[in-house]
């Protein structure tokens with residue numbers, strides 16, 4: 001059976017409200033499409049834990065800066081719908097920009113401090129675009145639970161903060177990073193990489209593995225761990241490091257000495273493609 005699709009926010013709200021009326025729990029998995037196993041892991045967990053599942057597919061122009069890859073962002077709606085059908089998604093919400101941002105639209109949701117560092121430093125306005133669209137998706141669907149990947153660790157922290165700060169009645173569930181067999185974190189943007197770049201992109205997961213080795217060997221200073229990671233990245237000629245950080249996963253404040261909980265995150269340009277990856281330390 002093909003999942004129902006809706007491009008219209010009001011239609012989506014009506015369907016979701018009818019489910020609510022029947023006492024059914026509703027999950028939302030927001031995506032920008034071009035679905036891969038990372039997205040599918042979110043969809044599967046959401047499917048298991050809820051009565052009804054809505055996946056959204058929307059390449060949100062407001063989270064791309066003018067210099068970024070909005071027009072080139074990979075899209076394949078037919079294949080995405082096929083995946084959604086196979087995974088038992090009940091409703092796929094696929095609005096166009098004109099439905100999400102009609103004439104006169106002028107409201108933004110900003111999470112101030114958490115959005116400034118890490119990816120926010122090189123992508124000004126990105127998280128305001130993300131929060132605004134995610135807030136709209138929560139309001140449209142009335143979801144009880146929403147599923148996000150740990151792959152975008154800053155996004156997860158920002159959205160959790162938004163939900164707490166604005167008393168949104170949705171539970172945010174973070175899901176582990178899904179990787180290719182060789183360690184590269186799955187990402188729609190991996191499709192930009194040529195053969196050489198695909199090989200070079202392994203330096204991100206290798207740098208994280210190096211950090212893991214250092215920590216396992218007893219190194220606790222964030223500066224030493226970061227330096228070891230930087231050495232791995234510097235050895236890769238096609239890589240240009242944007243950032244390496246060791247931070248608290250909730251506050252995103254620097255953690256100088258790695259104790260019970262830390263997020264080690266990095267962003268690296270491979271050629272012109274910017275890739276991110278991270279590792280959560282919980283012990």
Ligand code: AMP
Pocket residue numbers: 030031032033037038039041042147148149150151152175176177178179185186187188
């Ligand atoms: P995107 O389509 O890139 O906006 O991603 C939609 C959702 O899928 C976000 O919550 C991402 O964090 C999540 N996601 C993307 N890649 C992965 C991955 N490799 N593993 C787990 N979740 C992912």
